[in-house]
Amino acid sequence: MNGDDTDQDTTLDSQRFVDGADGDDEQLPPSTGDQGAQSERAAEGQSGDREQRTTREDEASAAGDQDPTDDESDPETASTVDTDSSSTVRGGVGSSGVDFDSESDDADSSVLDDVMLDDVGSEEPEEASQGLFDDLLAGDPIFENKEVLRPSYTPRKLPHREEQINNMATILVTALRGDSPSNILIYGKTGTGKTASAKFVSTELESTSQKYEVPCEVEYINCEVTDTQYRVLAQLANKFVEKNEAVIDEELDDLESLRERAHENPTVLAETEYDSVAAVEDRIEQLEDDRESFEQVPMTGWPTDRVYSTFFDAVDYHERVVVIMLDEIDKLVEKSGDDTLYNLSRMNSELERSRVSIMGISNDLKFTDFLDPRVKSSLGEEEIVFPPYDANQLRDILEHRAEVAFEGDALTDDVIPLCAAFAAQEHGDARRALDLLRTAGELAERDQTDDVDEDHVRKAQEKIELDRVVEVVRTLPTQSKLVLFAIIMLEKNGVHNINTGEVYNVYQRLCEEIDVDTLTQRRVTDLISELDMLGIVNAVVVSKGRYGRTKEISLSVPIDETEAVLLSDSRLSDIEDTQPFVQTRFDSDSN
Numbered sequence: 001m002n003g004d005d006t007d008q009d010t011t012l013d014s015q016r017f018v019d020g021a022d023g024d025d026e027q028l029p030p031s032t033g034d035q036g037a038q039s040e041r042a043a044e045g046q047s048g049d050r051e052q053r054t055t056r057e058d059e060a061s062a063a064g065d066q067d068p069t070d071d072e073s074d075p076e077t078a079s080t081v082d083t084d085s086s087s088t089v090r091g092g093v094g095s096s097g098v099d100f101d102s103e104s105d106d107a108d109s110s111v112l113d114d115v116m117l118d119d120v121g122s123e124e125p126e127e128a129s130q131g132l133f134d135d136l137l138a139g140d141p142i143f144e145n146k147e148v149l150r151p152s153y154t155p156r157k158l159p160h161r162e163e164q165i166n167n168m169a170t171i172l173v174t175a176l177r178g179d180s181p182s183n184i185l186i187y188g189k190t191g192t193g194k195t196a197s198a199k200f201v202s203t204e205l206e207s208t209s210q211k212y213e214v215p216c217e218v219e220y221i222n223c224e225v226t227d228t229q230y231r232v233l234a235q236l237a238n239k240f241v242e243k244n245e246a247v248i249d250e251e252l253d254d255l256e257s258l259r260e261r262a263h264e265n266p267t268v269l270a271e272t273e274y275d276s277v278a279a280v281e282d283r284i285e286q287l288e289d290d291r292e293s294f295e296q297v298p299m300t301g302w303p304t305d306r307v308y309s310t311f312f313d314a315v316d317y318h319e320r321v322v323v324i325m326l327d328e329i330d331k332l333v334e335k336s337g338d339d340t341l342y343n344l345s346r347m348n349s350e351l352e353r354s355r356v357s358i359m360g361i362s363n364d365l366k367f368t369d370f371l372d373p374r375v376k377s378s379l380g381e382e383e384i385v386f387p388p389y390d391a392n393q394l395r396d397i398l399e400h401r402a403e404v405a406f407e408g409d410a411l412t413d414d415v416i417p418l419c420a421a422f423a424a425q426e427h428g429d430a431r432r433a434l435d436l437l438r439t440a441g442e443l444a445e446r447d448q449t450d451d452v453d454e455d456h457v458r459k460a461q462e463k464i465e466l467d468r469v470v471e472v473v474r475t476l477p478t479q480s481k482l483v484l485f486a487i488i489m490l491e492k493n494g495v496h497n498i499n500t501g502e503v504y505n506v507y508q509r510l511c512e513e514i515d516v517d518t519l520t521q522r523r524v525t526d527l528i529s530e531l532d533m534l535g536i537v538n539a540v541v542v543s544k545g546r547y548g549r550t551k552e553i554s555l556s557v558p559i560d561e562t563e564a565v566l567l568s569d570s571r572l573s574d575i576e577d578t579q580p581f582v583q584t585r586f587d588s589d590s591n
């Protein structure tokens, strides 16, 4: 590959069929066809107006822009669903109990008659839809294909990553010549396109290897999920066992057909490497034995060296170059040290037929400090850095995606620059920029407006931030939740610039209230510092002259939402009633 843009684009496009297969499937899930059919049924026998709406519904369904999972998070939609579904049940067959309890017999039968009449008189298509979704579909659709804004989508073009992609390709091309490429370490902050670029290069590598019939395979492992040596080796072993089995099955099919043909006409063997039917049979027997000998590694239970040797034998079964891509490699080292990397990096000296090389991806630049020097030097033979995107680059990335994701004029001019600017502030994270754009579109869709504007982007920024806070607060340990709750109670009682002593007093009362061990004040001070680091509270040290220094604490997150998340924890839900004693404390304390 070279640095020429045109070439790059052509190469990227050549991958289209590979990605396109997935992408297209996602855009048109099987259910959309059903939705279309339902809409058609619902429209039968109805007015022209209704038919028009149905057509829009079909179009919208086909465009894949109505994502049921998104509606779940919309309280408005959710409540509408509840109300309407219960009324549907009442109007249906088994609903009489609800109405009849309070009615006379006559009334009962009239209700029943109504129900029966409705049932008899109406055609089924009208019953099938009560127009719940029609209003939501009434406006012009905003998204043409929302899937392309989701993290799971692999883009066909990666603007501003040509240099890194070319560097990777230059190193990995060795694999296509049958030699082992240098190990590569890829660094860069989150959302800088490391995984997307590495996956793109590996898809290209595998498809080129098929084209030239050079055996070269890439195995991707996400070390955030597969984070122990056992699991990494087991996953690799099982993948290569499966691949070997597939190769053997294919060869067995060919040999069995050859044997049959050779029985009838032995001259067919002349074009093969076998000089007799017996030789073919020997090979069949050998392959069957090999196939029998492969074992899948269980998810736990084997000694690690047995897992390693199963992987080793599986990978060395036939000639090939294997690139093992370890995404989030720092998580593996953090969780289980560098043994896996040590074992993988010394394999080549023992392998007979195959070659292995490692491509590690990390957003922690310092993780190599924890590696054994031998592992460090072997792993970092080549290093590629992915710098953060600036606002202009993010704008390009968003524009490329928006072309496919949104209807023609659904975005007002300032939407993309604003998303890019927000995400650039956030260490140049393309994932954040894409999330913002998608969320802004979803908010506009919920507002039932025809286009996305600056206001939707600002609301999207708030929503994403709030979602982050909710997630962080939800996963805090109980003690930190109590400390945070104490701060919230103080703020709610009008106390500002709260000090640690005040937090500790309320915290102690909360612990008593829900019968939890009370930590020391020093430990609570540490927990406050942790909450500060997470951006949930702001704790500044202020000097009080001859009274020394103290911390002034204030909440940095929306108070009501945070309180609601804390109270959704079953252990903390009882402390709602402690409000009066906190109040009393401040009536006396703050004076």
Ligand SMILES: Nc1ncnc2c1ncn2[C@@H]1O[C@H](COP(=O)(O)OP(=O)(O)OP(=O)(O)O)[C@@H](O)[C@H]1O
Pocket: 150, 151, 152, 153, 154, 155, 157, 158, 159, 160, 161, 188, 189, 190, 191, 192, 193, 194, 195, 196, 197, 362, 363, 397, 430, 431, 434
């Ligand atoms: N240059 C680019 N062009 C188009 N999309 C991009 C580009 N860079 C990143 N993206 C998109 O941004 C999102 C995040 O990218 P990716 O997962 O590759 O980041 P990463 O650097 O691996 O982040 P992390 O370290 O958090 O895993 C993905 O949806 C990806 O498609």
